Amino acid sequence: MERLLNERLQGINLYLIGMMGAGKSTLGRMLAYELGYGFVDTDNLLEKAAGKTINQLFTEEGEAAFRQLESEVLAQVCAFTKLVIATGGGIVLRRDNWSYLHHGIIIWLDVAVEILYNRLSEDTTRPLLQDTDPQGKLRSLLEQRQALYNQADLRITITQEETSEQTITRIIDAIPSVLKN
Ligand SMILES: Nc1ncnc2c1ncn2[C@@H]1O[C@H](COP(=O)(O)OP(=O)(O)O)[C@@H](O)[C@H]1O
Numbered sequence: 001m002e003r004l005l006n007e008r009l010q011g012i013n014l015y016l017i018g019m020m021g022a023g024k025s026t027l028g029r030m031l032a033y034e035l036g037y038g039f040v041d042t043d044n045l046l047e048k049a050a051g052k053t054i055n056q057l058f059t060e061e062g063e064a065a066f067r068q069l070e071s072e073v074l075a076q077v078c079a080f081t082k083l084v085i086a087t088g089g090g091i092v093l094r095r096d097n098w099s100y101l102h103h104g105i106i107i108w109l110d111v112a113v114e115i116l117y118n119r120l121s122e123d124t125t126r127p128l129l130q131d132t133d134p135q136g137k138l139r140s141l142l143e144q145r146q147a148l149y150n151q152a153d154l155r156i157t158i159t160q161e162e163t164s165e166q167t168i169t170r171i172i173d174a175i176p177s178v179l180k181n
Pocket residue numbers: 018019020021022023024025026027086119120163164167
């Protein structure tokens with residue numbers, strides 16, 4: 001099944017988008033393994049390129065500098081094929097990034113704010129959530145971004161009832177619906 005899909009995919013990249021905590025980094029790695037694809041995470045790549053953590057980038061250089069680096073990393077990864085690419089939750093904010101995302105299949109991992117908050121309430125690596133009201137912050141970020149995430153080719157709604165393996169199977173099953181061949 002995965003081998004057949006792999007042939008139909010013809011190396012086209014898969015871009016995972018969605019909110020912080022949606023599972024882009026975690027499920028992306030699993031999806032890549034299942035498809036025999038490589039895996040990259042734009043956050044990891046830009047941390048390596050900058051020699052700084054995302055927290056350091058935000059505090060020392062500001063969000064605008066982070067967004068610039070994020071766009072540069074995205075442009076670089078698009079030159080490769082056969083990749084699952086976990087993006088950062090804010091990649092959808094820049095219009096220019098969409099022309100890169102559209103090089104491949106864009107998959108929105110859609111997860112409710114309550115679940116995101118449960119997953120990230122102890123997290124200290126996401127500067128945008130170092131807020132007095134992190135759940136409210138997640139809610140307002142989702143409100144700002146929902147229409148952008150909705151431009152994905154595929155929307156995968158994830159609930160707590162499902163295992164990661166089941167979600168991966170659902171993603172793999174949904175991909176043929178957006179392939180032209
Ligand atoms: N399907 C899932 N079920 C349960 N926990 C998950 C799932 N996906 C991710 N997580 C957990 O949520 C947190 C954030 O996941 P991560 O993959 O870093 O999200 P993202 O890259 O979208 O911000 C991690 O602690 C991860 O283990």
